[in-house]
Amino acid sequence: MARPVAVVTGASSGIGEVFARRLAADQDLLLIARRRDRLESLASELTAQTGARVEVLEADLAGEQGLTIAAERIGAERNLDLLVNNAGFGLSGYFWETDRDRQEEMHRLHVMAVMRLCHVALRTMVARNTGGIINVASVAAFVHAPGSASYGATKAWVTHFTEGLYLDLKAAGSAVKVQALCPGFTYSEFHDVLRRDRTKLAPKSWWLDPNFVVEESLRGLQRGQLFVVLDWKYKTLVNMVSRLPVGLRVWGEGKRNRK
Ligand SMILES: NC(=O)c1ccc[n+]([C@@H]2O[C@H](COP(=O)([O-])OP(=O)(O)OC[C@H]3O[C@@H](n4cnc5c(N)ncnc54)[C@H](OP(=O)(O)O)[C@@H]3O)[C@@H](O)[C@H]2O)c1
Numbered sequence: 001m002a003r004p005v006a007v008v009t010g011a012s013s014g015i016g017e018v019f020a021r022r023l024a025a026d027q028d029l030l031l032i033a034r035r036r037d038r039l040e041s042l043a044s045e046l047t048a049q050t051g052a053r054v055e056v057l058e059a060d061l062a063g064e065q066g067l068t069i070a071a072e073r074i075g076a077e078r079n080l081d082l083l084v085n086n087a088g089f090g091l092s093g094y095f096w097e098t099d100r101d102r103q104e105e106m107h108r109l110h111v112m113a114v115m116r117l118c119h120v121a122l123r124t125m126v127a128r129n130t131g132g133i134i135n136v137a138s139v140a141a142f143v144h145a146p147g148s149a150s151y152g153a154t155k156a157w158v159t160h161f162t163e164g165l166y167l168d169l170k171a172a173g174s175a176v177k178v179q180a181l182c183p184g185f186t187y188s189e190f191h192d193v194l195r196r197d198r199t200k201l202a203p204k205s206w207w208l209d210p211n212f213v214v215e216e217s218l219r220g221l222q223r224g225q226l227f228v229v230l231d232w233k234y235k236t237l238v239n240m241v242s243r244l245p246v247g248l249r250v251w252g253e254g255k256r257n258r259k
Pocket of ligand 1: 009014033036086087191193
């Protein structure tokens with residue numbers, strides 16, 4: 001019998017790679033990112049270890065061509081069981097000082113790609129009345145800071161959009177599950193790409209292991225949990241910040257210097 005298929009975007013490193021490693025035990029995989037060499041070596045390793053069929057797709061999801069190819073491939077997958085919209089990146093600096101092309105790339109990747117891939121995946125999943133989608137957002141969706149206007153805004157979009165999908169699916173009586181995964185600082189290549197010194201961003205106790213992030217996400221998906229915020233410190237922070245009057249929240253956010 002054909003195994004269920006999980007699609008992971010941004011599977012060439014970090015949280016996406018951990019999702020791929022964890023899912024290969026039970027599912028065949030379609031791994032998407034730009035670095036084909038990374039995807040291919042991960043695919044060979046996982047096939048050798050687990051016997052999973054692992055397909056790789058080199059695609060720039062911030063570009064129209066790459067996104068169309070990925071959407072068409074996902075749309076053709078009859079055994080689609082899970083989509084993890086994980087590909088993403090950060091930017092450092094005041095909004096007007098950063099490169100505008102990179103700002104646009106971020107909006108295309110965090111917003112347009114997530115929307116398009118959810119649309120094509122849900123067509124199949126809703127018709128089969130099974131499956132799940134994990135959209136990787138961030139604690140930054142709830143707690144903003146100087147130097148990350150677009151990052152915070154696009155990740156807030158991911159949480160709002162996922163909540164909207166959740167409501168649609170509930171109203172339609174569908175068994176398909178959706179989740180907005182909201183990690184805090186997590187060990188991956190994210191901050192290497194940004195050239196940020198981890199020790200200057202947050203104390204060690206605030207850094208999460210990507211294996212923990214992925215385990216909690218998959219556990220949450222099984223339970224049908226819409227928002228997954230990890231670790232008691234981040235849960236407390238998000239709960240507190242969400243309850244503050246807006247003026248107090250923005251005053252507190254202004255005290256953080258993440259530029
Ligand atoms: N690490 C953290 O502290 C943290 C915290 C909260 C949320 N997150 C979120 O977690 C997700 C995964 O990030 P990570 O921490 O695992 O960072 P990472 O190790 O840098 O991984 C990012 C992944 O996204 C892929 N990617 C980037 N741009 C892409 C594009 N245009 N098209 C296709 N793939 C692209 C990268 O692959 P290629 O370069 O090969 O394309 C890579 O596989 C992101 O959405 C990030 O915003 C991270």
